[in-house]
Amino acid sequence: MNEARLQTSIKEALDGSTASALLSGAGMQARNFTTALEAPACGxxxxxxxxxxxxSEVEQLCDPAVLPDGATLLNLVLKYFHAYVHDGAHEQSVSYGEIATLLAGFSRHQSMNEPGDDPEIMNRMRNWSGALRCLADIPRAAFIAGKVLGAGVKAGPEETCPHLAVDVGAASGLLVLASYVQAHRNRFTRSVPCGFMVDPLAGERTADLLRSLDAGSIIPADPSRPGAYASIYGLKVHFVANESMALLQGGIGRENCFARYGALFRAAGKGLDEAVFLPEGVVAHCSGENMSALLTPDNHFQPPAGYEYASFSPQGLLLDGEILPAHRLGKDLLG
Known part of the structure; x- marks a missing residue:
């Protein structure tokens, strides 16, 4: 599904819903530490x-005959968010009210607890805050997950070439899961989806959830070091994701971008020749130098010479060969 059709499908699923503010605003409220969102306001x-x-949502999306429409993707992200916080919930039916209450709590998780809060749940969200922020803007996360699982990749002889996907900026693990679905939708019978994380607390939780879904693994290693990629030396890489970058979590610099992609390209070499990247590129702006750069696989996601240690902010993502401004990822999907 191309960008325009995917956006339209998500908008149609949310059309007229009084839940829109909650679904798109929990992450923003958590970041800005302003007025909390209330679950009853979602209607x-x-x-x-x-x-x-x-x-069940994952199994349905793995079927190539099923169109990954906006409603299905929104359900996937909402339930993934809930299952991230509640161990074992991936196998349980969950009411929308439970998820709405959880999102409302996340919007104020950095503050003190309110009467009636479950202290253990609130503390889990504080410990895993960085990962959960990737999910808390539900429409944005649904859009990016849809781009990943809907991507076409070139298959090879599967006895020697299973579907290999690497997330160099994993956080919640959503894009590792989406790449697992991608492999099934492209009719691979074997897949190796993995993500790299350096956050020990969230990394353990992300690994546990992916393991429970049998949908990939987390490698607790620094992806800016070539040695981290020892397990993929000489292998064909089909897909490369960067969850933190694709979901606009934080700035762009040496540690979380340039060194990571540089190490990946040095380690994988020609194994990346036919890989699909998401994002395909990012427009990064350096305010201190008043300049912007387009980071893509062609330049190994490296900045111009002399800017290797500069700090950049993401202004837009390159998707389907077109640049989508950052402000259109999120609330703009609500129409």
């Missing part, structure tokens, strides 16, 4: 929501 359960378990 009744939106029409797109179904109370099937997360594992």
């Amino acid at each position: 009744e359960c939106p029409a797109f929501y179904r109370d099937t378990p997360l594992i």
